[in-house]
Amino acid sequence: xxxxxxxxxxxxxxxxxxxxxxxxxxxxxxxxxxxxxxxxxxxxxxxxxxxxxxxxxxxxxxxxxxxxxxxxxxxxxxxxxxxxxxxxxxxxxxxxxxxxxxxxxxxxxxxxxxx
Amino acid sequence: xxxxxxxxxxxxxxxxxxxxxxxxxxxxxxxxxxxxxxxxxxxxxxxxxxxxxxxxxxxxxxxxxxxxxxxxxxxxxxxxxxxxxxxxxxxxxxxxxxxxxxxxxxxxxx
Numbered sequence: 001x002x003x004x005x006x007x008x009x010x011x012x013x014x015x016x017x018x019x020x021x022x023x024x025x026x027x028x029x030x031x032x033x034x035x036x037x038x039x040x041x042x043x044x045x046x047x048x049x050x051x052x053x054x055x056x057x058x059x060x061x062x063x064x065x066x067x068x069x070x071x072x073x074x075x076x077x078x079x080x081x082x083x084x085x086x087x088x089x090x091x092x093x094x095x096x097x098x099x100x101x102x103x104x105x106x107x108x109x110x111x112x113x114x115x
Numbered sequence: 116x117x118x119x120x121x122x123x124x125x126x127x128x129x130x131x132x133x134x135x136x137x138x139x140x141x142x143x144x145x146x147x148x149x150x151x152x153x154x155x156x157x158x159x160x161x162x163x164x165x166x167x168x169x170x171x172x173x174x175x176x177x178x179x180x181x182x183x184x185x186x187x188x189x190x191x192x193x194x195x196x197x198x199x200x201x202x203x204x205x206x207x208x209x210x211x212x213x214x215x216x217x218x219x220x221x222x223x224x225x
Contacts, residue, residue: 004157008155032212034212036214041218042218042219043119043205043207043216043217043218043219044158044205044207044214044216045216046212046213046214049212049213051212089157089158091157093212102148102160102163102173103158103160103214105157105158105159106157107155107156107157108155108157
């Protein structure tokens with residue numbers, strides 16, 4: 001079955017540091033890939049997505065590129081802020097991107113940014 | 116526009132008790148789902164619905180029931196709570212590629 005593997009956290013960085021959170025996946029078809037973010041005490045919010053190989057998703061300074069050859073979707077940001085402290089989830093959907101998809105989530109990576 | 120709402124926010128149950136977690140949405144989305152979140156395991160799908168009157172099982176359905184009589188509401192029922200059901204529960208809707216999550220219900224079973 002489908003699976004998503006993320007690097008374990010917590011990841012602790014100083015403000016303005018470069019961030020990478022690794023994500024690799026296993027899927028039978030051609031999945032769509034997502035990064036969700038969960039701020040303390042809240043539900044998950046979609047951060048960015050990519051629906052086909054070589055697509056780059058980006059939002060709020062975060063980027064991730066869909067690499068089919070390495071089955072990866074690593075999250076990067078050039079300069080993190082304290083407000084980026086949250087838990088980040090990589091996820092995939094293997095049903096073509098239409099309504100009714102089921103998401104498979106990674107275990108989540110907690111990011112802590114210190115001033 | 117409230118989005119996805121969940122009640123209660125917190126609940127403590129004794130083993131064997133039953134309860135219903137409520138989920139409501141005002142976005143007219145057909146697809147709704149329930150997840151549980153456990154440390155280090157991400158979110159796991161419990162049940163989902165692609166429209167009123169239609170429900171199906173996800174990855175971890177045992178011990179949970181759902182029904183979908185209206186587009187707006189998708190309650191999750193625990194028939195006989197067990198300590199293994201201690202978790203944070205999230206309801207979500209979907210439109211296109213994006214899922215919209217509620218704020219969650221933290222459930223403790225003693």
